[in-house]
Amino acid sequence: MKKELKQKLIKGLIKLIPSLIIFLIIVGAIFYVVNTKAPEESKEAIPPYAYGGGEDTITIDNGQLKLSMDPKTTEFSIEVKDSGKVWYSNPLDAAExxxxxxxxxxxxxxxLIMSYSITQGLETTYNSYAFSAQNGIYEIVPGDNEIRVNYSLGSVQKEFIIPPVSTAEEFEGYLSQMEKKDADLIKQYYKKYDINKLTPKDNKEELLANYPIIETEVIYVLRTATKENVRKTIQDKFEAVGYTYDNYLADKELDQSSNTSDNAIFNVSVVYKLEGKDLVVEVPFSDLDFDPETPIYTITPLPYFGAGGPNDNGFMLVPEGGGALINFNNGKTSQSSYYTNVYGWDMCLSRDAVVHNTRAYYGVYGVSEGNDSFICILEDGRSYASIQADVAGKNHSYNFVNAKYSICQREKFDVGDIANSDIYEYATKLPDETLRQRYTFVNSGSYVDMAKVYSTYLQNEYAGYLDLVDDTSAPVAIEIVGAIDKVKQVLGVPVSRPLKLTSYKDADAIITDLGNNGVSNMQVKLSGWCNGGVKQKVLARTKTVGALGSKKDLKNFVNNAEANGNTVYLNGITQYAYDSNLFNGFFSYRDAAKFISKERAELHAYSHVTYAERDSEDLHYLLHTELANKYADKLVNTSKKYNAGASFQDLGMDLSSDFYRKKTYSREQVLGLQVEQLKSYNEAGTPVMINMGNDYAIPFASMVTNMDLRGSEYTILDECVPFFQLAVHGRVDYTGEPINICGNAEDEVLYSAEYGAGLQFTFMEEDSFATQKTLYTEYYGSSYDSWKDRMLEIYTRYNNELGHTFNQEMTGHENLTADVSCTEYADGTKVYVNYGYSDYTEGAVKVPARDYVVTR
Incomplete structure (x- = not known):
């Protein structure tokens, strides 16, 4: 009996052993955590650069440009040799x-201007004059046709060329050469130390650590409380008796004390290069040095380069729409300054309200003064840039335009329950990239000539991709709306289902009918053809909308259009996930891009009234970069199966970074990936249609639709001009908004005539009433039967008068009055456009109100 009990007890104890081991592990872990201190992070001080001395102007000259830099301020001038024009990095008389x-x-x-920020979002701005040049914490490194300036910016004590520590023999030797009163004055600001005659207040160990030479020599040490004006006086006295910068550096070596400052210090390098007739300015990310607790938020290189003074005549060119001019000293000092984001908002940066989306689809600005001008082309890093400009009379007397770059992106958190202020998180690691902008100098003050220089740059940059097109008639983009989604009742349950607006056979009939009525060179975009309609589900797989017809019907439509000289593009969304779930192949926790906070990039529509997010409407996700690229390839491959081209709703227009934990992509990296993809599609012979047409995408596109021709006509602007169109016309086909649903068809036709754009229309077979009780009321004017006659009237006249110009360069443009413009082409064709409500007459040319006239 006892033996059985003993065996049972042993078996019970054996069963408890695993639980006991787990218990001991948990207790041990708790004990370790409680009793182990986290290692303290050592915070290394950022060493500032030291001024290298010298007062002689530093010059580099490549035969076409001559750059002369003042070593005391790092301001410089650029002389354009063939014109004699001199441009200045900063206004000459700014100090007065x-x-x-x-x-x-x-x-x-x-x-150079930079700003840094902190966790609470407070932004502090440093300028290189007050926070670097005056403090003497920078160095200039000349090279072959380049100058590097290494700036340290911060609130630090200015460096003076006086002995911080000196041996008694050397120090007293200098004093002996001075007048007695000067020597006696200087002695008051130095303390003499003799290791054998220390006072009770002196800490021998500390002195030996700070000044090791004290063990064998008597020394003099500058008192730390010595004020700046006194240091300047001492510097003058020492300089007079032959004390040099080399002597100063040698004396600094005797001082091993740590004189670090708690103030934020930042190191930024700017490299100026002369390349032919261009000045190239670079800011390498690898040379940026800052404390992670005070990350660099923005950098603005050469903020006042070419700034126009109060007596100068000229203008600033900004990339609003096709282009816009701001005249020097226009008196609009009560208006907001100009500001726009290059390529629009980065959708991977969260925001809680949107008042107005600013965007430019090319990164160029310029300044014209008299008979000379320059354009600044943003190259590497342009996706981080915003372009800003303002006129004289607000804070100072100068007109300026510049590019401001976002460096460490940030995201705001709502922590109202635990803090009274906003809390921001910043991107922790910078990519190995460089900001680069190119100043190209033009021996003309005309924006037309500035645009031609930009055109030459694009043709060289994208050699072989921007040759003249062979159009013999006006390009016409025809969007056919296949299906949209509409909520229907199924067994009493509201369910979203595709609603047919135009079947494949209807689309075939529309394009055939237009062709029979004389419309040619049609680029047909078929929207809403797959995965549920216009607001399609993700392209993990493609499924045509059954209500529109069979796959054979779709292929017949494409082939018939092709046989008649037209091209069909299948439209798709590749960067966003709308109304998609696991059944569609989308899992948001896996497939969505990530914000800086590592939250899913969940996006919302914004109210036009409150500007805040609409939580219940149009929720969608930004896709992880690699998945977006995969879906773009999927769209192209599927389009090929139907012998069609690919139309991208977003690629080539929207550009977003991705802070996905396992694979982070900067916005500039995504730009590079988009270029690679579009280039590969072009080289494979796939016709590609894009929206808006960012400058890096248009060389590889067959057609650009919805190009922003006029932009937002801000009050500070003085003229709208087709700068970008002057650069690319005849080399890529582009259109403005769809004329029949843009809100003002008359204006859109006039814009197209002035800017050399093709025409775009959006059609559906169903009546406009079919879109009622849906979220697609923008198609109110898309009924083909209702618009056919007017469309043919607009097209026929436009093509007859302007069709021959689309394979030519645009060679001239002028705003004759506030309402009348004239655009000229290579063969001498002139297009007069009158936006006013009264007729305009110039010689034998009469332009009726709200109309255009073409002369040949």
Missing amino acids: DEKALDDQKAYLQSP
């Missing part, structure tokens, strides 16, 4: 500007 306060004068004298 009566309209500027001292802080504004410091900005005007700075070749």
Whole structure:
């Protein structure tokens, strides 16, 4: 009996052993966590650069340009040899500007401006004049046709060329060469230390650590409380007796004390290169040095390059729409300054409200003064840039335009329950990239000539992809709306189902009918053809909408259009996930891009009234970059199966970074990936249609639709001009908005005539009433039967008068009055456009109100 009990007890104890081991592990882990201190992170001080001395102008000259830099401020001038024009990095008389306060004068004298931010989002701006040049914490490194300036920016004590520590023999030797009163004055600001005659207050160990030479020599040490004006006086006295910068560096080696400052210090390098007739400015990310607790938020290189003064005549060119001019000293000082984001908003940066989306689809700005001008082309890093401009009379007397780059992206958190202020998180790691912008100088003050220089740049940059097209008639983009989604009742349950607006056979009939009525060179975009309709589900797989017809019907439509000289493009969304779930192949936790917070990139529509997010409407996700690229390839491959081209709703227009934990992509990296994809499609012979047409995408596109021709006509702007169109016309086909659903068909036709655009229309077979009780009321004017006659009237006249110009370069443009413009082409064709409500007459040319006239 006892033996059986003993065996049972042993078996019970054996069963408890695993639980006991787990218990001991947990207790041990708790004990370790409680009693083990986290290692303290060592916070290394950022070493500032030191001024290298010298007062002689530093010059580099490549035969076409001559750059002369003032070593005391790093301001410089650029002489254009063939014209004799001299441009300045900063206004020459900025320090005497009566309209500027001292802080504004410091900005005007700075070749570099940067800002940093903190967790609470507070942004602090440093300029290179007040926070680097005046403190002497920078160095200039000349090279072959280049100059590198290494700036340290911060609130640090200015460096003076005086002995911080000196041996008694050397120190007293200098004093012996001075007048006695000067020597006696200087002695008051130095303390003498003798290791054998220390006072009770002196810490021997600390002195030996800070000044090791004290063990064998008597030394003099500058008192830390010595004020800046006294240091300047001491510097003058020492300089007079032959104390040099080399002596200073040698004396600094005797001082091993740590004089670090708690103030934020930032290191930024700017490289100026002369390349032919171009000045190239670079800011390498690898040379940016800052404390992660105070990340660099923005950098603005050469903020006032070419700034126009109060007596100068000229204008600034900004990339609003096709282009816009802001005249120097236009008096619009009560208007907001100009600002736009290059390529629009980065959708992987969260925001809680949207008042107005600013965007430019090309990164170029410029300045014209008299008979000379320059354009600044943003190259590497342009996706981080915004372009800003303002006129004289607000904070100072100068007109300026520049590019401001976002460096460490940030995201705001709602922590109202635990903090009274906003909390921001910043991107922790910078990519190995470089900001690069190119200043190209033009021996003309005309924006037309500036545009032609830009055109040459694009043709060289994309050699072989921007040759003249062979159009013999006006290009026409025809969007056919296949299906949309509409909520229907199924067994009493509201369910979203595709609603047919135009079947494949109907689309075939529309395009055939237009062709029979004389419309040619049609680029047909078929929207809503797969995965549920216009707002399609993700392209994990493609399934045509059954209500539109069979796959054979779709292929017949494409082939018939092709046989008649037209091209069909199948439209798709590749960067976003709408109304998609696991059944469609989309899992948001896996497939969505990630914000900086590593939350899913969940996007919303915004109210036009409150500007805030609409939580219940149009929720969608930004896709992870690699998945978006995969879906783009899927769209192209599927389009090929139907012998069609591919139309991208978003690629080539929207550009977003991705902070996905396992694979992060900067916005600039995504730009590079988009270029690679579009280039590969082009080289494979796949026709590609894109929207908007970012400058890096248009060389590889067969057609660009919805190009923003006029932009937002802000009050500060003085003229709208087709700068971008002057650069690319005849080399790529493009259109403005669909004429029949843009809101003002008359204006859109006039815009197209002035800007050399083709025409775009959106059609559906169903009546406009079919879109009622849906979220697609923008198609209110798309009924083909209702618009056919007017469309043919607009097209026939437009093609007859302008069809011959689309394979030519645009060679001239002028705003004759506030309402009348004239555009000229290579063969001498002139297009007069009158936006006004009264007739305009110039010689034998009469332009009726709200109309255009073509002369040949």
